[in-house]
Amino acid sequence: MPHYIQLKAFGMLAEKIGSESLELVNPGSSEFLRQQLLEQFPKLKSLTFRMALDRKIIQADTDISQGQEIALLPPFSGG
Amino acid sequence: MEKVRSPKNIFVQGPILPEKIAQSIANHATKTDIGGHSIFLGQIRADEKPEGKVIAIEYTCYEEMALEKAFEIREDVFAKYPLTCMHIYHSLGEIKVGEICLFVFTSSKHRKAAQQACEELVERIKAELPIWGKEILDSSDTQWKVNI
Numbered sequence: 001m002p003h004y005i006q007l008k009a010f011g012m013l014a015e016k017i018g019s020e021s022l023e024l025v026n027p028g029s030s031e032f033l034r035q036q037l038l039e040q041f042p043k044l045k046s047l048t049f050r051m052a053l054d055r056k057i058i059q060a061d062t063d064i065s066q067g068q069e070i071a072l073l074p075p076f077s078g079g
Numbered sequence: 080m081e082k083v084r085s086p087k088n089i090f091v092q093g094p095i096l097p098e099k100i101a102q103s104i105a106n107h108a109t110k111t112d113i114g115g116h117s118i119f120l121g122q123i124r125a126d127e128k129p130e131g132k133v134i135a136i137e138y139t140c141y142e143e144m145a146l147e148k149a150f151e152i153r154e155d156v157f158a159k160y161p162l163t164c165m166h167i168y169h170s171l172g173e174i175k176v177g178e179i180c181l182f183v184f185t186s187s188k189h190r191k192a193a194q195q196a197c198e199e200l201v202e203r204i205k206a207e208l209p210i211w212g213k214e215i216l217d218s219s220d221t222q223w224k225v226n227i
Contacts, residue, residue, distance in 0.1 A: 010141055011211035012223045052209075055144035071141055071209075077224040078138065078169060078210025079121050079181045079201065 002026065005064060008071040016043040017072075031061040033070070049074050084157075086150040089167045090142065094178035095120075103166060107186060113163050115190035117197035121181030123174050131216030135175045136224060141209040152203045160196040162187050167200065169210060 007022040014020045027033045030051055038045055051058045052071040064070060100120070107113055126133040149167060157165065164186040174180045183200050187193040205226050212224035 008141065010209065011139065011213070052141075052144060055141075055147055071144065073141065073209055074211065074223070075225065076206065076209055077212045077226045078140070078208050079205040079226065 003066045005066070005068065005070055008069070010071065011074040011077075012047065013044065013049055013072045013074050016047065017041055026064055026066065029061055029063050030058050030070075033064065037072070047074065084150075084154065086146050087153075088146065089149050089169050090140065090145075090171050091168050092170075092172050094170055094174045094180065095168050095182045097179070099168075100179070100182060100184075103182075103184060107164065110163060110186070112188060113186045114188050115193045116184065116186045117190070117193040119181070119183040119197050119201045120179050121201075123176045123178055123180055125176045126214070128214075128216060128222065130220045130222065131218030133176060133214045134217050135173050135215040136180065136212040137173045137215060137221075138169070138171045138180065138210055138212050140169075140171060140211070145208045145210060148207055148209070149204070152200065152207060156196050156200055156203075159199075160185075160187065160192040162192055162196055165196065165200070167204065169204070169208070173215070 002025045004023050005026045007024060009017050009020055009022065027036050050073045052073055053062055053064065054069050123136050153165060162185055166184040168182040170180040183197055185193040185197040214222045214224050216222065
């Protein structure tokens with residue numbers, strides 16, 4: 001049975017997606033998730049973004065387990 | 080014994096007021112082993128863009144991650160420099176041109192540690208904390224800020 005993951009989106013990405021949170025069927029890994037997001041939201045194709053899993057930036061393709069917190073992060077611009 | 084530190088809130092709703100900065104300086108008067116302070120203040124600049132002039136920046140963040148990361152940066156910098164004190168405050172919400180949105184304050188026995196730590200903190204805050212600024216223009220257009 002598929003399980004769902006909760007996604008948080010910030011800044012410009014939340015604007016493009018039209019929401020700050022999203023529920024999706026878990027595609028299994030961060031790369032599959034990226035592909036799925038680009039298909040679902042073609043506007044994201046022109047944007048640079050990173051992903052965080054449980055509040056840590058993902059450096060390479062990483063498996064996503066049920067209950068993990070995933071966030072889409074546009075380039076930071078604090079300060 | 081080593082002091083055990085835990086994550087602190089660095090976020091302030093609205094601008095950082097000059098009175099708060101003055102009070103923060105005054106609070107160190109009793110710490111008489113301090114010989115130098117270093118302070119960085121980030122101020123909202125009225126950038127001119129083709130679409131209009133910046134009148135404010137609205138800051139949002141991924142709070143849980145930002146606080147965890149700020150704690151990590153804080154621990155790294157404390158381990159690297161002999162500091163007596165370190166304080167970091169960043170604004171959230173709408174901050175108008177001319178107002179202060181970032182306050183970094185380091186203190187040490189001798190000046191170099193405070194100066195170098197302050198600079199390193201500002202660079203790391205800008206590069207590593209998940210905070211986003213949306214510039215509000217006088218044309219009522221908005222633009223996402225890009226850090227240089």
